[in-house]
Amino acid sequence: MDDKRFKKGLELLEKYNPDSFNNLKENLDVIAPDLAKFVVEFPYGDIYSRPGLDMKTREMITVAALTAMGTAEMQLKSHIKGALNAGCSKEEIVEIILQMAVYAGFPAAINGIKAAKEVFEGSSE
Amino acid sequence: MDDKRFKKGLELLEKYNPDSFNNLKENLDVIAPDLAKFVVEFPYGDIYSRPGLDMKTREMITVAALTAMGTAEMQLKSHIKGALNAGCSKEEIVEIILQMAVYAGFPAAINGIKAAKEVFEGSSE
Amino acid sequence: MDDKRFKKGLELLEKYNPDSFNNLKENLDVIAPDLAKFVVEFPYGDIYSRPGLDMKTREMITVAALTAMGTAEMQLKSHIKGALNAGCSKEEIVEIILQMAVYAGFPAAINGIKAAKEVFEGSSE
Amino acid sequence: MDDKRFKKGLELLEKYNPDSFNNLKENLDVIAPDLAKFVVEFPYGDIYSRPGLDMKTREMITVAALTAMGTAEMQLKSHIKGALNAGCSKEEIVEIILQMAVYAGFPAAINGIKAAKEVFEGSSE
Amino acid sequence: MDDKRFKKGLELLEKYNPDSFNNLKENLDVIAPDLAKFVVEFPYGDIYSRPGLDMKTREMITVAALTAMGTAEMQLKSHIKGALNAGCSKEEIVEIILQMAVYAGFPAAINGIKAAKEVFEGSSE
Amino acid sequence: MDDKRFKKGLELLEKYNPDSFNNLKENLDVIAPDLAKFVVEFPYGDIYSRPGLDMKTREMITVAALTAMGTAEMQLKSHIKGALNAGCSKEEIVEIILQMAVYAGFPAAINGIKAAKEVFEGSSE
Numbered sequence: 001m002d003d004k005r006f007k008k009g010l011e012l013l014e015k016y017n018p019d020s021f022n023n024l025k026e027n028l029d030v031i032a033p034d035l036a037k038f039v040v041e042f043p044y045g046d047i048y049s050r051p052g053l054d055m056k057t058r059e060m061i062t063v064a065a066l067t068a069m070g071t072a073e074m075q076l077k078s079h080i081k082g083a084l085n086a087g088c089s090k091e092e093i094v095e096i097i098l099q100m101a102v103y104a105g106f107p108a109a110i111n112g113i114k115a116a117k118e119v120f121e122g123s124s125e
Numbered sequence: 126m127d128d129k130r131f132k133k134g135l136e137l138l139e140k141y142n143p144d145s146f147n148n149l150k151e152n153l154d155v156i157a158p159d160l161a162k163f164v165v166e167f168p169y170g171d172i173y174s175r176p177g178l179d180m181k182t183r184e185m186i187t188v189a190a191l192t193a194m195g196t197a198e199m200q201l202k203s204h205i206k207g208a209l210n211a212g213c214s215k216e217e218i219v220e221i222i223l224q225m226a227v228y229a230g231f232p233a234a235i236n237g238i239k240a241a242k243e244v245f246e247g248s249s250e
Numbered sequence: 251m252d253d254k255r256f257k258k259g260l261e262l263l264e265k266y267n268p269d270s271f272n273n274l275k276e277n278l279d280v281i282a283p284d285l286a287k288f289v290v291e292f293p294y295g296d297i298y299s300r301p302g303l304d305m306k307t308r309e310m311i312t313v314a315a316l317t318a319m320g321t322a323e324m325q326l327k328s329h330i331k332g333a334l335n336a337g338c339s340k341e342e343i344v345e346i347i348l349q350m351a352v353y354a355g356f357p358a359a360i361n362g363i364k365a366a367k368e369v370f371e372g373s374s375e
Numbered sequence: 376m377d378d379k380r381f382k383k384g385l386e387l388l389e390k391y392n393p394d395s396f397n398n399l400k401e402n403l404d405v406i407a408p409d410l411a412k413f414v415v416e417f418p419y420g421d422i423y424s425r426p427g428l429d430m431k432t433r434e435m436i437t438v439a440a441l442t443a444m445g446t447a448e449m450q451l452k453s454h455i456k457g458a459l460n461a462g463c464s465k466e467e468i469v470e471i472i473l474q475m476a477v478y479a480g481f482p483a484a485i486n487g488i489k490a491a492k493e494v495f496e497g498s499s500e
Numbered sequence: 501m502d503d504k505r506f507k508k509g510l511e512l513l514e515k516y517n518p519d520s521f522n523n524l525k526e527n528l529d530v531i532a533p534d535l536a537k538f539v540v541e542f543p544y545g546d547i548y549s550r551p552g553l554d555m556k557t558r559e560m561i562t563v564a565a566l567t568a569m570g571t572a573e574m575q576l577k578s579h580i581k582g583a584l585n586a587g588c589s590k591e592e593i594v595e596i597i598l599q600m601a602v603y604a605g606f607p608a609a610i611n612g613i614k615a616a617k618e619v620f621e622g623s624s625e
Numbered sequence: 626m627d628d629k630r631f632k633k634g635l636e637l638l639e640k641y642n643p644d645s646f647n648n649l650k651e652n653l654d655v656i657a658p659d660l661a662k663f664v665v666e667f668p669y670g671d672i673y674s675r676p677g678l679d680m681k682t683r684e685m686i687t688v689a690a691l692t693a694m695g696t697a698e699m700q701l702k703s704h705i706k707g708a709l710n711a712g713c714s715k716e717e718i719v720e721i722i723l724q725m726a727v728y729a730g731f732p733a734a735i736n737g738i739k740a741a742k743e744v745f746e747g748s749s750e
Contacts, residue, residue, distance in 0.1 A: 107697035320446035356593065
């Protein structure tokens, strides 16, 4: 049942990405409530809840991919927080982003580090 | 004659994307007047003025492409307005952007919806 | 229920993209059966089956996005067929791809036309 | 007049990119003759014919951009030939592509070198 | 000393990506020997040899990034092998690629699975 | 020796991109000092210091690539300054960016011109 997917997804989203959840509510709910629902159901309900990879690894590969793509700063920051929430250390996050210089170029890595710096400074408040 | 292309293009640009036209004048005219001229002549004079697709469809596919690319927020907003001006409903625009989650990922769709939200809120003033 | 999403999705996929369906079975079923299932459920079961846009428009915006992205030749060809199956004319498909020169550059448009040419020649057998 | 743009463009295209010209005729003429016409008129008639940069520099920056984008192998090869035709040495082309490792990552540079290798081997026949 | 970076890098490259090493020699050595040298020194000598992440995690995040970028099929396959060599299971690789559907769209994930399928079939010979 | 690469790199970076150097110190030094070190050593120490292309050409192709990629506004601005410092005229920079409309689309070129405008206005203070 979709209801089960939604429940499972919401649980994970609230636990690892509370900012994302609030952001979704604020930005999507008014004009695209179904997108907010799909985000809960598909990425979280269908994918992140699968047993094949632990949550820390899932957040690490997402940080890598979003850094390499370079087109989703808001989501990158949100998943840097998610990675921290899943037990990733700041040093590991920096290391992941740094490695992206090899595959997506230095600007992608530098912009990724800037995003991490802003998250780390915010989260140390 | 280029003059004819320019005239045809300007007419379409002013009608569907008045913001874009002003933005071009403000941003490009001082240091790159020829780029402003090319924008009028090629996209509008040569392409949008062709009979093969109606203006609404042209704006819809542009909104789809710019959402998927994720590198042109200003132009995406401008074409969301263009789509509204060409007779597209807000619901249709949301639906186009939402579908892009399938082809370009959820961050692209979420950022597209954010852009649409800002345009819709601005245009409802 | 997921079963309902799967059924709805499969119906649309088989009708508009029979090649895609076979390709999914062949390529994904052995090593990633869940991805095949997700393709049926999310893009087709959740998105394409929504009432907000007709199937022809859905396929047109997908052709635009995939042409602009330039990283998914196989899927572009599959959706050019999907567009034809949804009532899009060859002339309209060419026109959509051509317009992408404006937003994603001439190489993207030229490669899109090459893909369309190969589909049109294959489909006219 | 468009006729003048077409003439100017065709002259440059035939001189620097004879392969491209033939490829356009073969691939685009049947199903998208207007795209072939636009390629002659806009990139060559409007842009490459401008006095601000010499032809060698124009081809060099195009080789850089297409290597970095990584989505247009055919066009990259065509412009590597164009660069050679405009007086660029093989060593300079290799150097341009190599520098792209910094901005777009090593895979982009390695794929660019592969393309150059194939052009150089072909052109030395 | 660069010599030390090269040695360290070569050791890792030969151990985890023997194909990549041979491919570099074959494709780059003739026309761009310095790029081959840089690949050994920077990605492997400087980055992969750092203590902050284990080799398995490094290969996993690379598989994620290259799947999401969608512009480096050869390198994706090479790092799928690298991931296997570093102790990643086939199921984990499939799971990483599948998750990329969320961030880079279904075509990127489907093309990634196709690449994995070809590597798995080749590696099971 | 790495020390030699670092020295050579730092000399070039400080001469052509003083802003970049300060930005690196400010943004990267606290959380990713090794990335700052790698930027000095690899792009500047290894690549820009090579004899195959003069500094003006190196900056021109970088401006082209970053405009086309559209994901690195900060770095594009930094290299527009670098190009000016290496003897490139404002007219040449505008011409490079304008040409990118052909390969990466008009939005990429328009955003590039906006970046150039901001640099030119700032640098004329």
